[in-house]
Amino acid sequence: MVYKTNIRPAWVVLVLLMIFTLAFTLVKTSDTTPEKKVQTEQIVPTQIDLSKFKNAEENEKCLKCHGQTKYSYENAESKKTVTKRMYAELIMNRDVFYVSNHRQFKCTDCHSEDYGTFPHAGNLRMEAKANCIDCHGGDEKYAKYKFEQIESEFQASVHSETHSKDFTCWMCHNAHTYKINARTNENLKETIVYDNLICLHCHGDVNNYQLLTDKKKPNLLQKHEWLPNQASHFTNVRCIECHAKNEDTLVVAHHIMSKKNAVRKCESCHSKNSILYASLYKHQVSEVIMKEGLVKGLIMADATTIGPDKSNTLNIISIIIFSLTILAIIIHAVLRIKKSV
Numbered sequence: 001m002v003y004k005t006n007i008r009p010a011w012v013v014l015v016l017l018m019i020f021t022l023a024f025t026l027v028k029t030s031d032t033t034p035e036k037k038v039q040t041e042q043i044v045p046t047q048i049d050l051s052k053f054k055n056a057e058e059n060e061k062c063l064k065c066h067g068q069t070k071y072s073y074e075n076a077e078s079k080k081t082v083t084k085r086m087y088a089e090l091i092m093n094r095d096v097f098y099v100s101n102h103r104q105f106k107c108t109d110c111h112s113e114d115y116g117t118f119p120h121a122g123n124l125r126m127e128a129k130a131n132c133i134d135c136h137g138g139d140e141k142y143a144k145y146k147f148e149q150i151e152s153e154f155q156a157s158v159h160s161e162t163h164s165k166d167f168t169c170w171m172c173h174n175a176h177t178y179k180i181n182a183r184t185n186e187n188l189k190e191t192i193v194y195d196n197l198i199c200l201h202c203h204g205d206v207n208n209y210q211l212l213t214d215k216k217k218p219n220l221l222q223k224h225e226w227l228p229n230q231a232s233h234f235t236n237v238r239c240i241e242c243h244a245k246n247e248d249t250l251v252v253a254h255h256i257m258s259k260k261n262a263v264r265k266c267e268s269c270h271s272k273n274s275i276l277y278a279s280l281y282k283h284q285v286s287e288v289i290m291k292e293g294l295v296k297g298l299i300m301a302d303a304t305t306i307g308p309d310k311s312n313t314l315n316i317i318s319i320i321i322f323s324l325t326i327l328a329i330i331i332h333a334v335l336r337i338k339k340s341v
């Protein structure tokens, strides 16, 4: 009899907690959705709350000069404050840096502490910079990015260091602005533009191109004249779609082949077996693709085959089951203790 009266309140509590958990989970998910959206839309926010970055204050010591078009310093001999114009290529944008992958870094994590004094010592110019693989290689935390495989694809690519010693990963991944998109950004157009601008930094700019080679820069528009609706193709498809060898195991293919191996056949994309399924669209949710209307008809035809499955509902259910199991165990324990007292 005692046993029976004990179990009843337990069930009441359990049901109440179940409702509570369900309500809580639903409120939480509806809360986070708009927040996520804002984040992906703001590739370049205009205002940054610097208090969120533990090294921001320290970095201002550098950015008071490198974040401005003008800088001032005290001349050691005359003791007068001199104001000069900062070299355009040495100016950094805080807004872009503080959304980049390495936003939590101190400038001096990658640059010598000796930059703390100005004028900077001349020998600092020869300072060797760490490469991606020096920090990310063999690290479990970044295993999903497959840095080692990217490294070997890069070595085999037209740009590799064997082609020109000055060509490093940093040439495409700007140290102060690079931010992952293809993997995380649901806005396909943004990713395409972002990725293509990386290539156009050199292939669309004589000065940057000529820093690396004496060969004359080919005219990109002329070289792609065979492609109809060129402007539309350059904004709707990534350069790497035609120029990089696609491996299923990488989110972003890095083996850029010589021009004779580039994709030229229209059917490669404009067909049921579009190569775009294996690369560009692989990591995008199907609704986004539908909204963007890329390669319209064909995507519609087998929309169900692309994009990850909708695991959100499953996630919620598994969270609920997990919390309820824990609660049941706690209640059980409490009742047992009560009983034994």
Ligand code: HEC
Pocket: 061, 062, 063, 064, 065, 066, 071, 072, 073, 086, 087, 090, 107, 108, 111, 113, 115, 116, 118, 119, 120, 124, 125
């Ligand atoms: C008083 C202004 C001032 C401050 C403060 C300052 N810099 Fe500089 N920095 C310059 C100027 C001007 C140059 C270009 C002339 C030179 O190389 O000395 C430069 C050049 C550089 C270069 C490029 C050298 C090259 O390869 O040509 C780097 C890297 C650099 N600074 C990093 C830093 C870092 C990191 C800090 C903070 C720890 C910092 N600077 C603080 C004014 C400043």
Ligand code: HEC
Pocket: 059, 062, 063, 066, 089, 090, 091, 092, 097, 102, 105, 106, 107, 108, 109, 110, 111, 129, 130, 170, 171, 175, 176
């Ligand atoms: C993740 C590493 C990293 C961080 C963090 C970093 N830098 Fe750099 N920085 C580099 C590399 C690598 C280069 C050389 C890029 C190249 O060779 O093209 C560079 C180049 C520079 C240059 C030379 C001009 C240029 O853009 O090539 C300046 C100036 C500079 N950094 C200042 C800063 C300042 C100021 C900060 C902090 C706000 C900072 N860096 C943070 C890695 C970093």
Ligand code: HEC
Pocket: 101, 102, 103, 104, 109, 110, 130, 131, 132, 133, 134, 135, 136, 145, 169, 170, 173, 180
């Ligand atoms: C000096 C060491 C260092 C170098 C050099 C470096 N990284 Fe990083 N990187 C880190 C660390 C540490 C983090 C984690 C930062 C954090 O969690 O705030 C990171 C974060 C990242 C992320 C985001 C990871 C995530 O899941 O959020 C990417 C992508 C990345 N780095 C790519 C690169 C690439 C590409 C290069 C070379 C062009 C490079 N890194 C060079 C240390 C480095």
Ligand code: HEC
Pocket: 132, 133, 144, 145, 147, 150, 151, 152, 154, 159, 168, 169, 170, 171, 172, 173, 179, 180, 181, 182, 183, 191, 194, 195, 196, 198, 250, 251, 252, 254, 256
């Ligand atoms: C020719 C230009 C180029 C070179 C060189 C290059 N990358 Fe990339 N990389 C890209 C582009 C474009 C992306 C796609 C960026 C995005 O949208 O996320 C990318 C993305 C990445 C990513 C993120 C992939 C993911 O799974 O989300 C990593 C990590 C990376 N590169 C590492 C490297 C390393 C390491 C090197 C040097 C060994 C290197 N990259 C050299 C162009 C380049």
Ligand code: HEC
Pocket: 158, 159, 163, 171, 172, 198, 199, 200, 201, 202, 203, 208, 209, 212, 213, 215, 239, 240, 243, 256, 257, 258, 259, 260
């Ligand atoms: C930092 C400058 C730079 C960036 C960024 C860059 N390239 Fe290049 N690229 C070059 C240079 C320089 C050459 C010529 C190399 C040589 O032959 O000396 C080249 C060569 C090529 C070639 C080979 C052409 C041939 O003759 O076979 C292709 C294709 C190519 N790039 C595509 C790309 C793509 C796609 C991207 C973006 C993912 C990209 N590049 C980013 C500078 C760059």
Ligand code: HEC
Pocket: 196, 199, 200, 203, 218, 220, 223, 224, 227, 233, 234, 237, 238, 239, 240, 241, 242, 243, 259, 260, 262, 263, 264
């Ligand atoms: C639809 C496929 C496609 C797209 C998209 C594309 N290319 Fe090409 N590209 C080609 C083909 C095919 C060639 C070879 C043309 C030839 O040899 O006449 C080529 C040639 C080139 C060359 C070599 C020019 C030369 O003759 O030396 C470069 C560099 C290049 N493309 C860069 C780019 C860049 C950068 C982008 C993105 C803005 C891009 N391509 C987009 C297919 C494409």
Ligand code: HEC
Pocket: 226, 227, 228, 229, 232, 233, 236, 237, 241, 242, 263, 264, 265, 266, 267, 268, 269, 270, 293, 294, 295, 296
């Ligand atoms: C690398 C993939 C790729 C290749 C190769 C390619 N296309 Fe496209 N094409 C696209 C994408 C993506 C679009 C954008 C479609 C959209 O907006 O729905 C497009 C758009 C077009 C459009 C405009 C359609 C519209 O509605 O605006 C035409 C026409 C076209 N392509 C013809 C061709 C022809 C002809 C070839 C061969 C010479 C070719 N394409 C090669 C991917 C490709």
